[in-house]
Amino acid sequence: MFKKMGKRTIAGLGSITAAAALAGAAYAHHAFSAEFDADAPVLLKGKVTKVEWVNPHTWIHIDHVDEETGETVAWMVEGGTPNTLLRAGLTRRTLKPGTELVVRGYQSIDRLCAPACKANGRDVTFPNGEKMFVGSSGTGAPDDGANPDR
Numbered sequence: 001m002f003k004k005m006g007k008r009t010i011a012g013l014g015s016i017t018a019a020a021a022l023a024g025a026a027y028a029h030h031a032f033s034a035e036f037d038a039d040a041p042v043l044l045k046g047k048v049t050k051v052e053w054v055n056p057h058t059w060i061h062i063d064h065v066d067e068e069t070g071e072t073v074a075w076m077v078e079g080g081t082p083n084t085l086l087r088a089g090l091t092r093r094t095l096k097p098g099t100e101l102v103v104r105g106y107q108s109i110d111r112l113c114a115p116a117c118k119a120n121g122r123d124v125t126f127p128n129g130e131k132m133f134v135g136s137s138g139t140g141a142p143d144d145g146a147n148p149d150r
Helices: 008-027 082-088
Strands: 038-052 058-066 073-080 100-108 119-123 131-133
Touching: 038 073, 038 119, 058 100, 058 119, 073 100
Parallel strands: 073 119
Antiparallel strands: 038 058, 038 100, 058 073, 100 119, 119 131
């Protein structure tokens, strides 16, 4: 079958395949406003239960204890790409399960908390007071001064 295809046909198929792959990546890397609410800031305090180092965003899972009710609520906090966090100094050692964090971010638009509440993280603060930016740039997230590159 391929013997009868010309170079242009093969190049065209390659272009179509590349375009489809890029479209999938563009869809997966959503704009901030498509999923998160800039008018719904959250401040979460709790222990890391798991970190997913996956593209296009990392996910930091924490158990936040609600100060009013005392109830523990699971949160999934979206961060920048794994490479961005690694370059900022965050590693599997610094974000291991059991680490206490304070996370500042923005809640998801849908406010659903199943299987966990979701937020887009802006920064995390460690028990020693060290604060690190974990957000993603250029996605339409509010410019609140948390990103040192802006």
